[in-house]
Structure formats: C-alpha cells, structure tokens
Amino acid sequence: MTAPNYGQTFAHMREGCLPSWQAYTRHAFVQGLGDGTLPRKAFLHYLVQDYVFLVHFSRAWSLGVVKSETLDEMKVCAATVDALVNHEMALHVKTCAAEGISEQQLFDAREEVENIAYTRYVLDAGLQGDFLDLMAALAPCVFGYGEIGLQLAQTTNADAPYAGWINTYADPEYQSVCATVGEMLDGAVARRLGDDPTASARWATLQDRFTTATDLEVRFWDMGLRGV
C-alpha cells in the first residue's frame, strides 16, 4: 500500500529503508494476523513478549520527556507514556487473562533475546544521543503499526480471528496518534536540523537508527512465529 501520511520525516525515513520497511509491514506474522491463519499459540507468545516490550517502551517514551526541548514535545511523550501504561498494556492483560495467563505471569515473563535487543537498542539510542536519536529509533513502532492496521483492515471482516488486534491500530483514534506524533517529529526535526533536514550531517545517523529499529521489528515478528 502507499505510505500513510504521518509527516515528512516518516516519509523520508520509510523511503530510505524500503526493503526493510516492507519486510516489517508485510511479514508472514502480519499476513497471518490478516487472513486469520496465525496459530493462536504464536499470537499469545507474541503478546506475552509484547507486554514486557511495552514496559521498556514506556521507559523509552519517559526518556523522551527528559530529552524534550519544548513543552509540545514533552506533552506528546507524556501522553504516549500514559497511553502505554494505562491503556495499551491493559489490552494485553485482558486478552491474556481470557487465555488463563495472569498479569503477574506477564510481568515476570522471561524476555526473548530479540525483545532485549530491540528495547535496549532504543533506550541506548536515547541515552547516548539527543531527542532526535531517540525519536528515530521509536518511530518505526508507532508508524509501522499504523500502516499495518490500515493495510489489514482493507481485507478483514469483523468476525475474523484477529479483528480486535487489527481494529485497535486501524481505528481513527490510533491513526490520529500517528498523525500527532508525525507532526511533533517534523517540528522537532525542523527545530534542530532546519528546513532541509536530509541535507544535514546528522541525517545518515538518524536514518540508520530508524532502519535498525525497523530490522529489529522484523526480528520481533520472527520471534513470535518461533512460539508455534
């Protein structure tokens, strides 16, 4: 599908790693969510790991508050932390509870290496670098799920096995989160790199962070499939 409009920065970075981006957004795990053929066991394995993933992503978005330079940046990061810890994680808890997996079991789940690699890579990008380094590493997760949600919703029926998951991300509410983050990111880039950011000496490093995080999303799906 054509790229959703989540701003200029996303458009450039997505284009800058298209083979990786397609490997992420058209992964076999994603296709299985769409056509309902993904084994339930693989989905639950993914969901348990994703709960732990979200714990660390909440820490990374909290670091975004620390590294912000404007109140607007701070507001978007703080709202994302709230959405993650008070809403998105609750969805995982609910789905897992219905399958007999308790919240304590989720919190105590042993992290797979792909999970450790991705979350700690993002946290380190933010610790080592500035706000843009952190955002470039966080961007694929936000925008990728938005694009996947829209893509899958085109062909999914309401009674499909993973319709709930798909609708969470295809929903206008989540799509507006992507638009808000995209706008904030464009502003953050313009503020630090000027009007022609891709010509900046920093661009290659930022693209590299986005590409690496995208590749780590691919590995995360691979890990999910291994749970079968």
Ligand SMILES: Cc1ncc(C[n+]2csc(CCO)c2C)c(N)n1
């Ligand atoms: C492996 C993995 N990648 C991306 C997301 C989606 N996601 C993670 S943080 C965030 C921002 C707040 O909504 C979103 C959408 C996920 N759940 N798991």
